[in-house]
Amino acid sequence: MTRSASSAPTRRRFLRAAAGFLALPAVGRAADREPPRRLLAIHVPLGMMPQFFFPKRGEATSPYLDLLAAHRPAFTTFSGLSHPGVDGNHHAGQCFLTSAPHPGQPTFRNSISLDQLAADRIGGDTRFPSLAVSVRQGEHYADSVAVARSGVPLPAETSAEKLYQRLFVPGTPADRAAALRRLEAGGSVLDLNLEKARAVTRGAAGEDRERLDQYFQSVRELEARLRRSAEWEARPKPAVDYPPPRDVGDANQVIAKSKLMFDLIRLALQTDSTRVVTLSLSTFSVVPHVPGVKSETHGLTHHGNDPDKVAELRKIEEAQVTAFGGLLAALGAVKEAGGSLLDRTQVLYGSCMGNANSHSNRNLPVILAGGGFKHGRHLAFDEANNTPLTNLFVSVLRHLGVETDRFASSTGPLRGLTW
Template identity: 45%
Template sequence: MSNKIDRPARRTTRIAALPRRAFLRGTGVALGLPMLDAMTPAFSRSAHAANSESEQPPQRMLAVCNNLGLLPPNFFPKSEGLNYEPSPYLEILREHKSDFTVLSGVSHPDVDGGHPADNCFLTAAPHPGSGGFKNTISLDQYAAEYIGHKTRVPSLTLGVNSAEGRRSLSWTGAGVLIPCEQRPSVVYRELFLQGSRKEIREQIRRLRQGQSIMDAVAEQARDLRGSLGARDRNRIDQYQTAVRELEQRLHAAEAWENRPKPQIEFSMPLDPEDPSEYMEKVALMYQMAKLAFETDSSRLVTLLLDSVNSPAIEIDGESIGAGYHNLSHHGKSEEKLAKLRAIDEAHMRQLGALYSDLAAIEEDGERLLDRTMVLYGSNLGDANRHVTTNLPILFAGGGFRHQGHLAFDRDRNYPLPNLFVSMLQRMGIETDRFASSTGTMSGLDFRS
């Protein structure tokens, strides 16, 4: 490759130095976009969804990550296939055995770094612990760009004891963290409590103000364009595209403001205040997800169970007596392992209750569970050693032909993002790739 500089071309291109203050005047409003609820996805791809609602029933997704995982010997079955013998943890879910598939030998290629990997559970962005790491779009937000406009709330990002501003399963296309909502009462209000006419008018005013701000930002960005070099012009073009997408989201949000919210019999929950009430919080967040799906208020929910950030939690009203994170580094201590087993079994009971709740609800002659994909797993295969391979994964519902135990190579793991591609296709989104996928999930097909 020649190192010669093309000096004539260089002379004909005059790029004036752009003072930082001028740039901030032109694009500084972008720093305030989260205040305009820009953390929810734009609807730019909604027109390109593969199937309309009239062509297929609505499909939902709940993705749950417990960032301290589960004790592997108690989770993974020793046999494979449909007739596998359930492990101690899966024995708790035996009545739902035909409704889920347990995966072993799966992971995200190149996602390492131990605890930081929880931020990549739904993105599969590589090397989250490295300097300069930048995340990518999460599975739920990718889907929301296609189907988010179909519901009042495009997606719900929930958390239990999540470290605010540092941990989330949901990330925008620009790799920006979407904060977890940790108060069930706030979720309930957003989904079901109708504001007064005055409050609705005020919200619409704020939305329109947001649209006017977007117009101003786009105009200022256009003014800047002529004084920038090629790379910066490309960045401005990308920025203007993002502004247009946000304007579309704001228009859609305004339309929803004038529609009445669903009426339900479930009362607004009280928010547990103590982090030790971890399991109670999990149960309430599962309840909020179920209600969102049942009323078709949202079809995409993520839930981060930030066990790393949890203290000595309570199981059946009794304190476990040690911090959750400390227990995960058990060093094969029988006392710690016994306490971890009690926690893991409580998780399985909560999950079983969720499966039962979704299976008990009927929608157009089908169980809601058959229209809801429930992904439960962890970014850690072994929290004791911070291993990010051989992840414990349960995948339930969604109208799939479940295969019992799908066992892949424990040494050369199968890419978990392949499951994400299958999930996207199940939601009617035409794609054959997501992150580091190599195709759809092998051995797991839709029911006819």
């Protein structure tokens, strides 16, 4: 018996029904329930001068870490970490969260990033499973460090105004209707592809059937994302006590732009709009508005140990580290059940550039703050025979509730890091 077109359960009807059902206020987490775990990964493409970042042997601090002294119990620094096989100088930035090898090669293909694997597991209960954000001038390597499972970089939002609107400005009824139409169109495309795939499946066997099974699994995952998107279109966006920001027009105001994005990321995490965020803070092609700085940053990183250039670059990097300290303070000031927003947010800060002066991708500067780990230490690994940075990623994933023993090039969780 053939169903009539009017009675067939189409995705269009499903999406509309889902949106209509969820138009009622959703029941949120109980006020006294344990707050969720979160991840914020920040990449600084040009790195930090190692002589000012890493503590000297037998010491626990350094000139840059002294700028974070107020937060010392809340973070851990690492030395002797890198991504095996990740080379290519600035090309390596796109692999900061993936560890895919040899990014400078013509045949290079990236892989899923740490944040996207985390979002797959913990991002399903929020309006945005993840957010990719960037501060940059022009197009450069690693403008976004979020990479999909397919190896394609996810576009990063560079406008504070647009990010605020996505997060907190309610759409008009016409906007919501248009969004649902776009979702319905996506469902129609899936229907068409599924019909074609089912026809092929009938004659498939062996490995071909396995590939088709993987395809159907991908389609089911996409359908789930479409359903969630339709549901969120019917829910009100959170209200925040923060005025709509204006974009900073001067690209050289990179520190001011960074602080603005820090504010919006804090609000996104605080309102549980997302639990996974990546941020790329690029100083390529800018002369930062920092007292005493008159030169473009990238040129300064190739200082050749010239004292004047080193001093100028140090001012820029100190301003970046100080701004990062402001973010830690802001996250720590937001109180949640049993602690603070920082206590429940793992903040990864670092670079795939170990020494920009020599284009080295070894001994990467890395900080992990918050998240409930036992901090206040410098974990030093072999600087000649580096430990995989992905070992740290395994520990990060485990503490987010993702049960895994491996990620990319890892050999297990990182020794010495506990919670």
